Each structure stands twice: as C-alpha cells, then as structure tokens.
Amino acid sequence: MVYRQLETRQWQDLDEAHYLHPFTDHKALRSSHSRVAVRGEGVYVWDTEGDRIIDGLSGLGCVTIGYGRKELVEAATAQMTDLSFCQSFFNTSHPAAIRLAEKLVQITPEGLNHVFFQCSGSEANETAVRAIRRYWKLKGQPDKRMIIAREKAYHGSTQVAASLSGLPDMHEAGGDLPLDFITHVGTPYAYRNKPEGMSDEDFGELAASWLEDKILELGPENVAAFYAEPAQSAGGSICPPMTYWPAIQKICRKYDVLLAVDEVVMGFGRTGKWFGSFYYGIQPDFMQLGKGLTSGYLPLSACLMSDRVADVLIEDGGEWAHGYTYSGHPSCCAVALANIEVLQSEGIVERAEAELVPHFEAKLAEFVDHPLVGNVRSVGLMAGIELVANKATGEAFPFEQRVGNQCSVEALKLGLAFRDNGDTMALMPPLVMTIAEMDEMFAIARQAIDATAKKLGIM
Incomplete structure (x- = not known):
C-alpha cells in the first residue's frame, strides 16, 4: 500500500502540516508527534514502526467485535456494489435502512419503535x-423548553451536543x-460527591434528588427533558449506584419530563448487557446509538x-x-446489520457478561491498594482507575501536572x-478480548502506573 512507501517521520511531517486532530493541542503535537497506525487485527493495532499496541479503548469505545472482521468488509462491499448511495429525502428509502430500523426496534427496550439515522453520536x-x-411545541406547551443534563457528561461536539456535555473546557472552546435552554445538575460520582458515611444506595437516591431540585x-412547566448516559465514559468512568436510575425515572414521570438516554458508548454490550438501559432498568423516551452500532x-x-x-x-x-x-x-446500514449478526450469532455480549466481566473486575481489584490509586470503579467492560496525590485524603493532582497524560504516555x-480522562485512567477493551489478552492488558497498565508513581516519587 502507498503508506508503506513513506517513513514514519515523513507521515508525521505531513500530519502536522495539514491534519487537524480532534481534542488536540496541535502545538504540543509538533513536539511529540503522532503515532501513525496502519493495521488492526483482533484487539491489536500496529503502527508504521511495527510496534503492536493492545487497544484497551476499543478505538473510542466503538470497536466492539475487534479489527479485521471480514464479515463487515464483505457486507460493505456487497452493498456498495448494489447501491453505493441512496438519499432518504423525497419519499425515498432502501432495504438496508429499513431492515436496520426493524432490527434496532427488536433489540432495544420495548416501545422505541421509530428510528432516525445520522453519522455520529453528536x-x-x-x-x-x-x-x-x-x-x-406541537403539544401546545412551547414554554417546556429547558433540557437538564449532568456535570461531567459527554454528548458530542456540535453546539447543541457540546452544550449538553457537562465539561467546561468544551463550553469555552x-x-x-x-x-x-440547557442546564446541568450534579452527577452520581460517588468518590468525589458522596457524603462521608453514606451508603451507595442512599447516595444514588440523593444524586437523583438533585434532578428534582x-x-x-x-418550574416543571418549563422543563422538557432530562438527558444522560446510563454510565458516564469520557467524564471519568462514572458508574451510578443501582438506586439512581429508578429514582430518576420516578422523578421524570412525576413532572412529565421526557427521558433521553445517550447509549452511544454504553450500547451494544459495554455493560455486559446489550444496552445500558437493560443493565439499569431504564425505559427511555429517546435512545441515541452510535460507535458499537457498526x-x-x-x-x-x-x-x-x-x-x-x-x-x-x-x-x-x-x-x-x-x-x-x-x-x-x-x-x-449494511455494515451495522452485519455487525449485529456477528454479535448475536457468536454470543459475544453474553460471553462478555459471563466470562470477561468477572475477570475484568477481579483484575481491577488488584489496583485498589496501589499507592497512586485513589479509586477504582467499573460497570461491565468499562473501568476508571483514578490517580491521586494523596491516597488517604483523595487529594487530586494539580490539573497542570497532567498526571493521567503521563501515565497514558508510559x-x-x-x-x-x-x-x-483527566487523572482517571480508562479501560474499555473490545468484547472479543481473550482472558490471556486481558491479563496482558492489565499487566501493562500496572507497569504504566508503577512507572508514573516512581516519576512522581510515590514509589
């Protein structure tokens, strides 16, 4: 292929000259340079230097069934051969979109019978x-316009999606x-927000009460919807207590507030269930899907x-x-259908819940006593390992120190x-990872955290 005709540094020079990356300090990138990926297989990605990297992130929480699945390549090829493009305007449709809409209605919570397609979660x-x-507006209540989202949420990067996101840096950018018409409430982040001595169950109900407040x-007559992820990924792997979502739903019903659940990351097996809504028992009015969909x-x-x-x-x-x-x-749409077929026929989600999640949780538990680790949390195959300056008090490192970034580099x-994610180290491996590959992933994670602690003088 053409990319093999260039040396790594040549690719990096071209990259820095022309390619603007998302969420990147481009001036800093010109000093550190990008890693140029060229091939993926299973849970691994290789770069132009021939180095093999375990993808502990599933891309960005999306490569659920791993790299190199020929079934998806063949589905795309066949569809492109038959009908490379079809607009959905002007009373026009096509079989792939129709079949996918039907399939999604069948596998998602009951009552979500209508599907609108886009390209991204945003x-x-x-x-x-x-x-x-x-x-x-159609219901004759145009004043019911306010949407409540959560702090530390991530819902995308358009003006609306960035507004829904509870990350101040995104608002500033x-x-x-x-x-x-968008405002935010506190999030069920127990490590930082739970009062001392309170049980997780009581904290879940307390965090939900912030929505009612x-x-x-x-004014209930002004609130249109509550918007949230089942568990929060980019905000720091925040996993709510099991009492949180039942209380949230009661509040939404009490005040006639629509419930929009962003499953862009949690959907398609991340929690060990097909959807986070199944894991937490949520019945939403809206469900957004992406990433793992294809x-x-x-x-x-x-x-x-x-x-x-x-x-x-x-x-x-x-x-x-x-x-x-x-x-x-x-x-x-054809690739999404093929992806869902692979997930179903190989029982990937069910195997993840039965085999991978218990091993994942057991390996995470080994980090609890690490001197650099303040908190470990997870749901399914999403974990956060929060690094802190003082384990006893939970004191965080100064933002400017970027300890999490140091650990990521290691x-x-x-x-x-x-x-x-700040100083929370996140793992979201592909659902097709083997136990041996998971052990390798955690061994490297341990080495990286050890190396970071030694640089900080903590070990």
Whole structure:
C-alpha cells in the first residue's frame, strides 16, 4: 500500500502540516508527534514502526467485535456494489435502512419503535433535542423548553451536543456555551460527591434528588427533558449506584419530563448487557446509538423515539425540516446489520457478561491498594482507575501536572492504549478480548502506573 512507501517521520511531517486532530493541542503535537497506525487485527493495532499496541479503548469505545472482521468488509462491499448511495429525502428509502430500523426496534427496550439515522453520536443527540423541542411545541406547551443534563457528561461536539456535555473546557472552546435552554445538575460520582458515611444506595437516591431540585427551581412547566448516559465514559468512568436510575425515572414521570438516554458508548454490550438501559432498568423516551452500532467500521448513529413522541411528530407535525445527506447511508446500514449478526450469532455480549466481566473486575481489584490509586470503579467492560496525590485524603493532582497524560504516555511505550480522562485512567477493551489478552492488558497498565508513581516519587 502507498503508506508503506513513506517513513514514519515523513507521515508525521505531513500530519502536522495539514491534519487537524480532534481534542488536540496541535502545538504540543509538533513536539511529540503522532503515532501513525496502519493495521488492526483482533484487539491489536500496529503502527508504521511495527510496534503492536493492545487497544484497551476499543478505538473510542466503538470497536466492539475487534479489527479485521471480514464479515463487515464483505457486507460493505456487497452493498456498495448494489447501491453505493441512496438519499432518504423525497419519499425515498432502501432495504438496508429499513431492515436496520426493524432490527434496532427488536433489540432495544420495548416501545422505541421509530428510528432516525445520522453519522455520529453528536448528530444523534442533535436530532433528539430537535425532536424534544418540536414535541412540546406541537403539544401546545412551547414554554417546556429547558433540557437538564449532568456535570461531567459527554454528548458530542456540535453546539447543541457540546452544550449538553457537562465539561467546561468544551463550553469555552465552543464560544458562548452552553446554549440558554440547557442546564446541568450534579452527577452520581460517588468518590468525589458522596457524603462521608453514606451508603451507595442512599447516595444514588440523593444524586437523583438533585434532578428534582433543579426541576422545581426551573418550574416543571418549563422543563422538557432530562438527558444522560446510563454510565458516564469520557467524564471519568462514572458508574451510578443501582438506586439512581429508578429514582430518576420516578422523578421524570412525576413532572412529565421526557427521558433521553445517550447509549452511544454504553450500547451494544459495554455493560455486559446489550444496552445500558437493560443493565439499569431504564425505559427511555429517546435512545441515541452510535460507535458499537457498526463496531466503528463505518460512521453511523441512530436516534430511537418512543411511540409517545413519534406519534405526535407524525400525526400533528407535518414536514419535519431536519435531516442529513448521509441519513441512512446504505453501506453503513449494511455494515451495522452485519455487525449485529456477528454479535448475536457468536454470543459475544453474553460471553462478555459471563466470562470477561468477572475477570475484568477481579483484575481491577488488584489496583485498589496501589499507592497512586485513589479509586477504582467499573460497570461491565468499562473501568476508571483514578490517580491521586494523596491516597488517604483523595487529594487530586494539580490539573497542570497532567498526571493521567503521563501515565497514558508510559502505557503507550509499553504497548497499551490507556486513555486518560483527566487523572482517571480508562479501560474499555473490545468484547472479543481473550482472558490471556486481558491479563496482558492489565499487566501493562500496572507497569504504566508503577512507572508514573516512581516519576512522581510515590514509589
């Protein structure tokens, strides 16, 4: 292939000259240089230097069934051969989108019978917000416009999705954000937010009560929806107590607030169940899917809507002036169908729950006593290992020290993609990982944390 005709440094020079990366300090990149990936197989990725890296992140939480699955390549090839593109405007449809919509309705929580397709999670969340606003207008309640999301949430990078996200850096980068109809409440982050001596069960209910407080502050007649991930990934692997979501749903029903659940990361097996909503017992009005929908092989997302919402949009709304050129792209839909077939036929989600999750949890428990580790938390195959300056008090490192980034760099040297969300180190491995591969991943993670602790003088 052409990329093998260039040396690594040549690729890096071209990269720095022309390619703007997401969430990147490009000035710093010109000193550190990018790693140029060229091949993937199973849970491994190789770069131009021939180094093999365990993908402990599943790409960005998306490569659920691993790299190099020929079934998905063949599905894309066949669809491109038959129908390379089909727009979904002007009363036009095609079999791949129709079949995928039907399949998603079958495997997601009951009542989500309508599907809108986009390319990214950001766009899926944009779709949901526009549908929420339109729904209440059609219901004759245009003042019901406020959407409540959570601190440390991540919902994407459009103006709306960045506003939903509870990450101040994103608001600053996007200008005057969040938008005026979006506000935030505290998150069920027990390590930092739980009062001393309180049980996890009681904390789950306390964290849910923050939503009710905000609804009453704004006025229930003004609140359109509550927006949240089942568990929070980019915000620091925040896993709510099991009492949290039942309490949240009661509050939403009490005040007639729609519930939008962003499953872009948690969907397709990450929690050990097909969807985070099944794990936590959530019945949403909206569910956003992406990432694992195609296992990252092609860009596709979906916004599922309940009958309650869709019936109003369909019967009373006339034309809904919303959509994207690539909504329901045939090849992306065909790959998603093939991906779901692989997940189902090989029992990948069920095996992950029965075999991988217990081993994952046992290996994580070995980090609890590490002198650099303040907290370890997980749900399914998503974990956060939080690094702290003082284990006894939980004191965090100064932001400028970027300890998590130091640990990530150490891990990459050793052959592991180990993401730093601030100073919380995240692991989200592919669901097809073997026990031996998982042991290798954790061994490198331990070495990286040890190396970081030694540099800091903690070991």
